[in-house]
Amino acid sequence: MSGADEPEVAEDARIARLRARFDRSPRDPAVALAIGDDAALAHGLALSVDVAVEDVHFRRSFAPLAALAERAANAALSDLAAMGATPTGLLLALLVPRDEPPASFDALAEGVAKAAEAAGAAVLGGNLSRGHALSLTTTVLGRAPESPLRRDGARPGDGIWVTGAPGDAALGLARLMAGEREGPFIARWLHPRPRLGAGRALLGHASAAMDLSDGLLLDLGRMTGASGVGATIRLADIPRGPGFAAAAGADARALLLGGGESYELLFTARGDVPSPLEATRIGTIDAAPGLRVDAGAGPDPVVPAGHDHFSAFPPAAPSARPKAERE
């Protein structure tokens, strides 16, 4: 659950109301970090929960159920990557419509188990209940490193880096919404890989890190807000997958800066980063608060586009809003 010092988006006030109450509760000494980062830290573990709801976060028509379930579990596991943690288990709460056919359960189990196994985690428990639509709520846990990656350590002068090409998944979602079902960008949306190895490789190197779930600017604003700094990024330096410019057309800037659900890592580092890491420097942390984008004519202040998790899922039309609906 993210905090009140984030860029203003429609549901932030709701999260702030919840968090204000929860932060007043006493905590067991085993709790090292509660709400506010990608995962909580307690008992030497990193713990996080993530949700995927039919017609809010995905449509069944996008892909086979097993792939959608694998994606949901991988999205949850990504929060452990963002802390540099090593997954060991997950708990799955499934809501399914009353008339869901038995074969769906095989597909859901296969997808979740595949993601868990790839991450080294086991499905430890779960809950099955009737719901108004299919939803997968995945709680993940893993061993926390001694000094986990956190959002609040970015300092002026640090480089800003990303793994992968963070706009590609959003372009894939836009294609899915437009009715396409295959292609390299759709594969990027459908098959995110939690960057577990990268997260561990960044321990001791990154000053701050988080995963990119809601869009580069919005997530960067959360990191700079938590760290009490600002940032300037260079639009041209954001990596794009092959064919991105042609496929994205006029939406390129919006997809690169606002497109979510890539589950790549965003991190900051004082110097160079470990050489085997496929990461790209896209900007620099500033002392001055706020976010700036340099599109070629110098730094230009920006306000992250509001990412309203309570807005309707966009209609399946060519004009689809590419941004994902993820919390």
Added chain:
Amino acid sequence: MSGADEPEVAEDARIARLRARFDRSPRDPAVALAIGDDAALAHGLALSVDVAVEDVHFRRSFAPLAALAERAANAALSDLAAMGATPTGLLLALLVPRDEPPASFDALAEGVAKAAEAAGAAVLGGNLSRGHALSLTTTVLGRAPESPLRRDGARPGDGIWVTGAPGDAALGLARLMAGEREGPFIARWLHPRPRLGAGRALLGHASAAMDLSDGLLLDLGRMTGASGVGATIRLADIPRGPGFAAAAGADARALLLGGGESYELLFTARGDVPSPLEATRIGTIDAAPGLRVDAGAGPDPVVPAGHDHFSAFPPAAPSARPKAERE
């Protein structure tokens, strides 16, 4: 997630399909117990997840949102009581309809925080997303004792015991469904208390234990199935709250044997149980498989009434089916 060797109810086949796949995954050595009991055991912790969905597990008209949220969190915490564990934290995944008013978030947070604080747990994290209806998915964790209470330890000759009066909550739900909003039985449904102290007091005394969520016979059948034994219970010995017989009328037997959601503990013990514990002996574990109920004329074999979590929530009518819709 409960297992395949349980009494036959409509969704058991679905759970078995999920579990069959999950049980094939490799497990980290830190995982001591995965699917099949009230909670998983890993990293010295007990972990469980529970779900409460609007119009499946509760109606908003039943009570203020804060009370419904407190109840949802307490139901989840009950799984830790059933293992003799000591709660330290919970993660809350909230789905809320798009137009949910801001005040609802205060109420939801207050209810969950109240339950967490009463149990000594802190809200460690969460997820907020739009859903088709209000739902609360609560993952709970706590310190596991050295030898946690489990379902599979019941042996022939052990006494069968319950805390509290396990039919009272189901009677309360029936009253709620019939349009009533106040009364002692409704209070029992609305304000379950996870039996955390009782669970800890039973460590070293109980041979098996679980919480009563789906009904006495169904849950007892799960325990005897896991333990490879049978059981006989005496109907007259099942405790009833004051006024139960008059209020329940002809439904008494069904409520006592099949009524769910009391979150009392069901346990077995070889000899006496710790004296401060408010528990009542209701029967005896047998070597012969199957369940028998002695209603005064000797043991009579019974098959637990099917508890179909996928059936429709009953209409708010006097003929309402009292049984809860909980997994």
